[in-house]
Amino acid sequence: MHKRFGKRPRRAPGGTRRTSRNSVAAPRGVIAAQIEPMWRAARTAAARPSNTMADKHHLSARPMTETPPPTPTQPDDAPADVVTMDKVVALCKRRGFIFPSSEIYGGVGSTYDFGHYGVLLKTNVKAQWWRAMLQERDDIVALDSAILQHPKVWEASGHLAGFTDPLVDCKTCGQRFRADHLGELPCGRKPSKHPGETEDCDLTQARDFNLMFETTIGPVKESGATAYLRPETAQGIFINFKNVLQFSRKKPPFGIAQVGKSFRNEITPGNFIFRTREFEQMEMEFFVPPAEVGKWFEYWLTQRRSWYLGLGIRPDHLRLRAHEDSELSHYSSATSDVEYLFPIGWSELEGIANRGDFDLTQHAKHSGEKLEYFDQATGERYVPYVIEPAAGADRATLAFLVDAYDEEVVEAQGAGGGETRTVLRLHPLLAPVKVAVLPLVRKDGQPELAHEVYGGLRGLLQAEYDDGGSIGKRYRRHDEIGTPFCVTIDHESISDRTVTVRDRDSLTQERLPIDGLAQELARRVSLPWSTPKLAPTR
Secondary structure (H helix, E strand, O other): OOOOOOOOOEOOOOOOOOOOOOOOOOOOOOEOOOOOHHHHHHHHHHHOOOOOOOOOOOOOOOOOOOOOOOOOOOOOOOOOOOOOHHHHHHHHHHOOOEEEOOHHHOOEOOOEEEOHHHHHHHHHHHHHHHHHHHHOOOOEEEOOOOOEOOHHHHHHHOHHHHOEEEEEEEOOOOOEEEHHHHHHOOOOOOOOOOOOOOOOOOEOOOEEEEOOEEEEEOOOHHHOEEEEEOOOOHHHHHOOHHHHHHHHOOOOOEEEEEEEEEEOOOOOOEOHHHEOOEEEEEEEEEEEOHHHHHHHHHHHHHHHHHHHHHOOOOHHHEEEEEOOHHHOOOOOOEEEEEEEEEOOEEEEEEEEEEEEOHHHHHHHHHHOOOOOEEEOOOOEEEOOEEEEEEEEHHHHHHHHHHHHEEEEEEOOOOOOOOEEEEEEOOOOOOOOOOEEEEEOOOOOOHHHHHHHHHHHHOOOOOEEEOOOOOHHHHHHHHHHHOOOEEEEEOHHHHHHOEEEEEEOOOOOEEEEEOOOHHHHHHHHHOOOOOOHHHOOOO
């Protein structure tokens, strides 16, 4: 997408609980003097032991339409959500989902590294996007275009001239701010104030700041050619329209889909991985006959909203919001955002835009190549219009993490009290680990049988063998990772070759035979699922 991912936040509609503004941390320079405040809280929380309880081996059970449906609102009697950004950041740090990049050197502003479970989770998010685009359809093909492209690509697209934000500098604190967001940002010296509100503030006049990262192609900078890290993946699709049309034997309506890294030199990134300078996009350009553009625009609004709902996002935390005329990008005649109710407020997950024929026309003009479709059956020649659903893989991952985060009081059988367990109620298809194999003790042949079970599972499912710590602590660890099923091998398993399967959400346990276990758990992972957080009571 050409337009910015992050926009001025809006208040939630009547009946919703959260109406906080989307405050964004002020920049701290290229090498951050300190990591964002949420990471300071994360380090403190990570240093403390996580909530654990004596979780013993056996616990007591506990038609698609073209017009999108109206956005639901949260009922007044709905239970308050326990999730905060601080809690999510702390969990990501503690359990190895996401770390601040270059942390041993003090960090780089708003750049993050994904750990093992973060890689698995984001990979699953992208896999489900590809599944929706390719496996479940026959009118979309895949593409992986280069990050470095000819500079004229960005001249034709308008990025060189118009991909800018207004920037002001504060001569007092040395920080930079977006001039159109001053009312939302904290002052560098007095965070309770906004930039320009104190006598000490000395702001420069606003000037345009291009958001593209500039680099040089060639061994010597002075004699090399100027190039740019792509700010979006979409242009790589448009400049390959002719190539794809020839090899794919498709005709409009058809789409080209791509997942890849993009880079934007944001003035004020922040809010964890919500807005970063390096991010991964999931974009699809759907080429249609001009007369059908309105129908397909409504179609993709419904499709993209349904994708998030199908992967467990709560309906009362998801909405479609149409852009006002003043918000539309220069190429767009209509745009709507799929928005999620983050702890920071309603914010964009994905934009669906009617780009018209702007991009193909511009590239045809600047390259001299005809980028059009000729219908041999009718003899008609035209430049297709484009519907673009464009999502962020990082931002979608954050939304799934936030929506899955939950806390509940659990009690071991016969215990007089309970403790709070933290759990990620991720859709099983998204969960980084589908099943954990846990020997009850490290003796009596249990580890050997557990490895046998693990070997049978890992061919079908992302599985993990875990024998470190008490069984209760291992259960808690996999609750926080979001593992849907834990398979426990005990003394009884040795004699009758059955295991205990523990369900993450309900905490129910059942004995199942080892023979056929992998197939049964794979079946359960693929079943329709809805989050227990939808229930009015636990």
